[in-house]
Amino acid sequence: MGRLCGKRQTISFTLYTDSYLFTRQATDLSFGISWKELEKQPDDILDLAENIARKKDLQLVICIDEFQNIMQFGNSDAFQQKLRSHWQNHQQVAYCLYGSKRHILRDIFSDPSKPFYKFGDLMLLDKIPxxxxxxxxxxxxxxxxxxxxxxxxxxxxxxxxxxxxxxxxxxxxxxxxxxxxxxxxxxxxxxxxxxxxxSLLFANSTEKLSSFQINLLKAVLSGEKQLTAKDTLEKYQLGTSANVVRIKRGLIENEILDDTGEELSFLDPMYKYWLQKNFFKK
The missing domain is CATH 1.10.8 (Helicase, Ruva Protein; domain 3)
Incomplete structure (x- = not known):
């Protein structure tokens, strides 16, 4: 498994070998690459794993955590297009791209306008039972x-x-x-x-929310399912149904709520508890 290290000039690999039936050995291989040289031949880095796999007759899996952070890169779409143009031709390397921000990952792989549209199988993992x-x-x-x-x-x-x-x-x-x-x-x-x-972090985050957003959180905590229903709109002062859609989108983008398709849920269970017991109780 390969991983980019803290310094941009260094690439580190951990290679696992099964030398005995129940013994798993790990070997770290690190080497430095001049950033100036890297800028001259960026394609060599993108094909590095595939070239190693072919030379050593290996099947590799490259795992990249928090892949959604690619959206923060400058000219992100162009970089994604470059990655895909290389990776889709690799035969001996598989890529496992995952992260914690479901809505961003869903956009990366499900938006027809994005380079990684239908790049591979999209799996939404449930919580551990x-x-x-x-x-x-x-x-x-x-x-x-x-x-x-x-x-x-x-x-x-x-x-x-x-x-x-x-x-x-x-x-x-x-x-x-x-x-x-x-x-x-x-x-x-x-x-x-x-x-x-x-609590201080939660309080600071809550202060940045609008009154409409706070009211929607209160409705979700109260177990309301029909957030755009007339009674719900009036009870929690949410404005119009169109406003609810905008509020919900903002809370999802701020990683406070998650929309599973069936219901809205809090991404942070400790924040949910704090809201129930401290913020709304007061």
């Missing part, structure tokens, strides 16, 4: 000589809404507070501490 989190968390606590009961593992997963980052952060904070056996009070205390640590 609660049942799998329970098994994983209990086992990880057990591996360190501590006990986490299934009910408390379930509580961790639910408080974090099965969000991978927050599940692991909450579990870690609960683990730090546990001597021998974790319990509900420890989990709840760890959860409150995480939310309190983020």
């Amino acid at each position: 609660e049942s799998e989190w329970i098994v994983f968390l209990c086992r990880r606590f057990q591996d360190t000589g501590k006990t986490l009961l299934p009910d408390d593992a379930r509580l961790i997963a639910r408080l974090a809404d099965n969000h991978p980052y927050y599940v692991q952060q909450l579990a870690q904070q609960a683990w730090f507070r546990t001597n021998d056996e974790c319990n509900q009070d420890i989990v709840l205390s760890a959860h409150e501490d995480i939310v309190n640590q983020l």
Whole structure:
């Protein structure tokens, strides 16, 4: 798997080899490239993985995380077109392009006007099921000589809404507070501490929202499904149905809400909790 490192002049590869049936060895290979030389022959870099794969008779998979950040590049469409013109001809390298901002990735691969339109299969991953989190968390606590009961593992997963980052952060904070056996009070205390640590960030983000956006968030938190219905528009002072569409689009672009096609949901479960218990409660 190849990855671009912090310095733009360096490319680093981690090569995995299975030398024994149950032994996996990793080898790091790093080399420097002059940026001046790179500017002269940019096509060589784009074809580097394919050339290595052909020479070594390998099948490679290149994984690029947070691929949606390509939209922030100068003249992004031209760069995307250049990438595709090379990658679509590669026979021994497959590309796994993924990221955390679903709506941007959907635009990159589903917009007919974009270079990466239908470049490959588009997969929208569901959250890791609660049942799998329970098994994983209990086992990880057990591996360190501590006990986490299934009910408390379930509580961790639910408080974090099965969000991978927050599940692991909450579990870690609960683990730090546990001597021998974790319990509900420890989990709840760890959860409150995480939310309190983020409260200033949440408050600053909320101050930047318009009154219409805040009203829509309140409607979503209240479980309203028909946001453009007349009663909902009046109850939450949302204006017109067209205004709701604009508000919703803005909240999605600001990565506060996500539209799964069935309902609107909060991307950050801790922010959702903070709004419910701190902002709207006041």
